Amino acid sequence: NAGVTQTPKFQVLKTGQSMTLQCAQDMNHEYMSWYRQDPGMGLRLIHYSVGAGITDQGEVPNGYNVSRSTTEDFPLRLLSAAPSQTSVYFCASRRGGETQYFGPGTRLLVL
Amino acid sequence: EDQVTQSPEALRLQEGESSSLNCSYTVSGLRGLFWYRQDPGKGPEFLFTLYSAGEEKEKERLKATLTKKESFLHITAPKPEDSATYLCAVQHLNDYKLSFGAGTTVTVRA
Numbered sequence: 001n002a003g004v005t006q007t008p009k010f011q012v013l014k015t016g017q018s019m020t021l022q023c024a025q026d027m028n029h030e031y032m033s034w035y036r037q038d039p040g041m042g043l044r045l046i047h048y049s050v051g052a053g054i055t056d057q058g059e060v061p062n063g064y065n066v067s068r069s070t071t072e073d074f075p076l077r078l079l080s081a082a083p084s085q086t087s088v089y090f091c092a093s094r095r096g097g098e099t100q101y102f103g104p105g106t107r108l109l110v111l
Numbered sequence: 112e113d114q115v116t117q118s119p120e121a122l123r124l125q126e127g128e129s130s131s132l133n134c135s136y137t138v139s140g141l142r143g144l145f146w147y148r149q150d151p152g153k154g155p156e157f158l159f160t161l162y163s164a165g166e167e168k169e170k171e172r173l174k175a176t177l178t179k180k181e182s183f184l185h186i187t188a189p190k191p192e193d194s195a196t197y198l199c200a201v202q203h204l205n206d207y208k209l210s211f212g213a214g215t216t217v218t219v220r221a
Contacts, residue, residue, distance in 0.1 A: 103154050
């Protein structure tokens with residue numbers, strides 16, 4: 001069991017570039033989420049999915065896009081990167097209301 | 112609006128010096144309260160879930176307690192390896208979403 005995996009671990013982008021952060025889980029969890037973590041602000045929910053084909057917005061969705069075509073994968077797309085999106089991004093998954101497990105994170109720097 | 116506030120922001124302890132971290136919350140309907148540990152450069156790691164006031168959970172030197180308004184994470188006789196950021200999160204009754212506090216960074220000196 002690899003749990004929740006994320007790629008890449010670190011990425012540098014220029015303003016205006018686009019990219020996709022990958023997230024996969026092998027626990028057959030229906031619920032997957034993306035968070036960003038900024039100093040002093042805690043983890044904030046960007047988007048989440050309650051199953052394949054179903055996604056919804058979280059607290060800070062602007063500038064991000066998601067899709068969920070399979071149970072295992074939940075990629076996060078940055079459409080046109082901005083310096084304000086410099087952050088550490090975590091993907092998480094769980095089954096229903098049970099314990100949520102986090103991936104190792106992707107550190108993103110937008111210049 | 113739901114709020115989760117953790118205090119203090121940072122805590123420096125001498126090895127063996129016990130202390131407590133606080134997580135106070137206001138939420139429309141609480142299903143559960145979670146504690147996570149986060150090491151630098153890593154993702155949060157699950158520690159405990161508490162569901163009802165009066166409940167307590169223990170793991171090694173850590174003990175979590177819950178009241179109707181707050182939770183405490185007690186660290187007894189800490190060791191340097193207990194140094195980490197501890198995150199508190201409340202789970203909403205209706206949609207199971209988690210709302211996180213900003214965390215308490217604990218540093219334990221040998």
